Every structure is written in structure tokens, then in C-alpha cells.
Amino acid sequence: MKSEGTYGDEEEKAIQEIREAFKDQYFPPGTTAFYRQSPDGTLGLRFSKDETIPEHEYAVIKNKPLSEAVLETMIGEIPVSPALKESLATRFYEFLKNDNFNIIGDCKS
16 A cells, blocks of 8 residues: 555554454464455455354454455465465356346346
8 A cells, every 4th residue: 555655544454453353363274254345435344253144344444455455465466375365266156157146136228
């Protein structure tokens, strides 16, 4: 964010919020961190120590540059985990092949 000139007081505050969200978390094997990115740049975090998806978000950080930077670390040109990027791509591809998926939806011509 600094290299792109999008780092300021709001981004520093958002980074502190993400630090706080992870500070007291312990991640034994099988733990999952769920990230939700909204079009407005909101980043939602959920943590699960079992195979369930938590109903409520543990933290919500409202900062588009930070949200985009987190996504970039996962699926960008040089991801922190190439295996994660490959897994996401494979799962997304399988999702799109699903007969029930309709990208057009109820669009009017």
C-alpha cells in the first residue's frame, strides 16, 4: 500500500484492527480463517476450530486498500501460498461448472 501511495492514517488504523483480530487467536491443525471481501472494500474475518462456518464475523475492517491488499496476498501474481491460489482456482472452476450456476440470472435484455 505504501508503494502505491494508498497508505495513510486510515490504513494504519485498519492494520491495527487486523492485528487485534489475530492477536489472541490460536490456530491448531484444522483451524480455518474465513475472509469476506465486499465490493465497498469491507473485510470480514471469521475463525473456525472445527469444520463449521461461524455464523458471525469475529472482526469487520472497513478499509478498501487493506482489503484489496489481503486479497492480493492470496490470489495475486505472487501469492504467499501458491497451493492456496491453485486450490481456489480449482474450486471456483468446479463451482462455475455447476449446472445450477447462472451468471446471467434475471438480467433483462
